[in-house]
Amino acid sequence: MIAAVGLVLGIVAGLIYEPTVPTWLQPYLPIAVVAALDAVFGGMRALLDGIFDDKVFVVSFVANVVVAALVVYLGDQLGVGAQLSTGVVVVLGIRIFSNAAAIRRHLFSA
Template identity: 25%
Template sequence: MKNVVILCVIAGLLGGSIGYIVPVVIPTEYNKLFSVAILAGIESVCSAIKLIMRDKFKGNIFIITFFANVIIAVLFVFIGDSLGLDLYYVILLALGFKLLQDLDVVKTYIFTK
């Protein structure tokens, strides 16, 4: 488990460094979609860390869940924008709430060990 967490931290730092160095400009009309996709991805990773700590992690299920969460969240925002609804805020609230729950479990696990 320790190796997986270290690998996740290294991958996150490497991805963040590459993202900082490579100049990518996202058009403003896609800001909502990208922000929801990023938050859905972060939530999936935190959920995976929680499952690793509980010894219930399965890699193939994580990959499917990761992409499904991102695609579903982006679809909700896209459909909401098409209908003139601000589902963007609802998705951010739901993902943020779930992310905080996962981080609370991880925090509790770390401080009780």
């Protein structure tokens, strides 16, 4: 509940303040956001599975974001940043879909 409130608060704050994304962060922010989304869906699924744990959620969230950013950074250094970003997004997208499917099965039994 508090997490949902925090999400809404964050969105509202972002819309209100409209900060400019610093240049060094620009390639990583979208990937980080997708990774965090994956973590959140995973957390939802764990919640419905009855195995949700605050610590696991926090660690997976932070680790997801950091690893995603790291992979993109590495890709940029290797000259395959665009392709690697696409790869990361694809993998995270697949995970989000599978998590969403599990959530759907819990909520709608289908």
